[in-house]
Amino acid sequence: MNVPTEHLLILAAVLFSLGALGFLLRRNLIVILASVELMLNAANLTFLAGARAHSSVGPLNLDGPIFALFVILVAACEAALGLALVIAFYRQKQSVDIEAAAELRG
């Protein structure tokens, strides 16, 4: 059974919106990082869906899967760095609440 490309794109959009809302609305830093992962994966899904759609009408196109691989790589790095920052932030503030970081308020 062949899932239509539109469905994949709708799913990606829903995932991205969930991630974005989670990023904006949640206060826990770890949940925010998880939301970022969700958005990145929504983008991956878009890349792969696009690659599949292109390949079905023409020659094989691997741009989309390769881009997805790069995004996974960058997401891994980002997760490592982000979690390290969260630990550092916790040591500083004894909290992982994003509202605690407001030193630069003008």
Added chain:
Amino acid sequence: MKDYNLLWLMPLLPFLGSIVCGALHFATLSARKKNPEVGAGPGALAAPVAILAMVGSFVVAVTAFFKLKGLDAAGRAMGVESSPWHWIDMGPFSVDLSMVVDPLSAIMILVITGIGTLIHIYSSGYIKGDPGFAKFFAYLNLFVAMMLMLVLSSNLVGLFVGWEGVGLCSYLLIGFWYDKGWPAEAGQKAFVVNRIGDACFLIGAFLLIRLFGTLDASDIAAGVAGILENGEQMKDLGLAALLMFGGACGKSAQFPLMVWLPDAMAGPTPVSALIHAATMVTAGVYLIARMNPVYAACPDVLFFIGCVGALTAFIGATSAIRQTDIKKVLAYSTVSQLGYMFLGLSTGVWAAAVFHLVTHAFFKGLLFLGSGSVIHGMHHEQDMYKMGGLRKHMPKTFLTFMVGAAALAGLPLLSGYFSKDEILFLAFGHGGGYIVLWAVGLISAAMTAYYTWRMVALTFFGEERFDVDKVHPHESPTSMTMPLMVLAVLAALGGLLNLPHVLPGYGVMKHWLEPVTDLGTRVFEATGFVESHAGATTEWLLLALGAGVALLFSHLGFRRYLNGPEPDMADARRAPGLTGFLGNAWRLDGIFEIFILIPVRLLSEFISAIVDKLCIDGAVNGVASMAKLIGDDTRKMTTGSVKSYAVWMGVGAAALSLLLIWI
């Protein structure tokens, strides 16, 4: 005669002397720092150095004079000249500066270096013991160097360098005792008032460059004849002549710029004698005599000069009558005598003005040095009301002062008599409007005789109006009385230089100056200006009239004040308004205050309060407060909340994407 390069030595020697004296002054200062009791220290050497420089300069002047005397008329017109220094080269305008001794500058250099040497010798006695002994001679030598530069330059640019140089030295020497306060202010006043004249001089010089393309005095003289027919250029020439006269007004203390000269008496008395009587203040007279073809081409300007001169002579003479300070009497008298010189110039007989310049240098230099001797003997007392009877205490000063006073008053056969009556005779002989100027000049001459003998009577005659036991007036040292005696001889016999036309051996100086003045005379022939119509009978009558007036008013002034200054008090009771008016020199200072100083001050207040505070400070502070205002609002965007940043970033990214899609 070209390439007589010894002439450069004349200004150079005093200039070097000035540098050496300046170095000695600094040496004295550092010696004094180590040991305050050192006194004159190395500075004591300054007097011999300065006097030696002056004597050297005088010797060069005399040799140049004899070199010139050996030439024929055509050679004298060219003058003895050094090789030129190619100074400024700006395409069509260039300046070649050389030192020229022609008959006119020969007279000037002899007066400057001769009287200058005497006054240097006098100063070594007068200024002895002053902490600034070496500094004084440095300034004095620099002054002589600049003055020689002024009269020797072949070019108006060089003349202007000297012109400004003597102004600077005048400022420095008026304010020599600056720590007393008011001499410094007097120096500033002299400098600022002179600046008005100097600005006029410069504009006049620029006009001359436009007309003739050069500032070389002889080239200008040669060029005047070529433009006599051109109405437009003659208008420019008239304006240039007027502006140059404006410069002369500042330097030579003519109405209305004469207010600085009486205040300049704050300087040491030898300075008053050298700068403010004998040499610097006559620079304006020299300038006009030097530019005589230009003025010959503008008879209206000449008449205007005569009016200013006569008015100045009158104001000076009337103001001198009511002065109590002996130096102030002489200062106003100098203003008045300079007025006579300009009256003499305006008659077109330049030699008459130069003759009065020379005799005035003799007798006024003598009177100033005499007054300095009195002030020295009286321990810095200048008020004549507190003098009297000094003839017993300082006989040498008294006798020489009498000679100077007689010459100034114009008593017959003395130098001042011949030179002043020559000018009055020429004004009378010219006729027309000049008759009025003659009348004003004659009245001023009467008052001159009056105030001169009032001064002598108050200073030297009558009872001592001071405590003899406490003050101990004493005769001055030989270094001071010797110059007095030399000058007394010159003041007595100076008239021989230029006897009136009706006497045998007449007009020596007039003939001597002819190579220079002929240039102007030739222009007069072209314009139809006649110097004087009067004949021998008129001259005899006017000589007799001048002698009579001088004798009568000398007698009146002398008799009235023989027993002290009480007549002054009586006058002040009878006519307080008039005496106050004259005592304050026609309240010219007050008029300047109201019409110039107060408006300038108000304008400055306005500029300070409105333009500076509001406009300039407003602009500067406005930029700062604008930045603050913008910052106050925009800083609110920095909320410190990561979420709002994320929203902004999202909105920005969305906006950019939309932009990319639509474009």
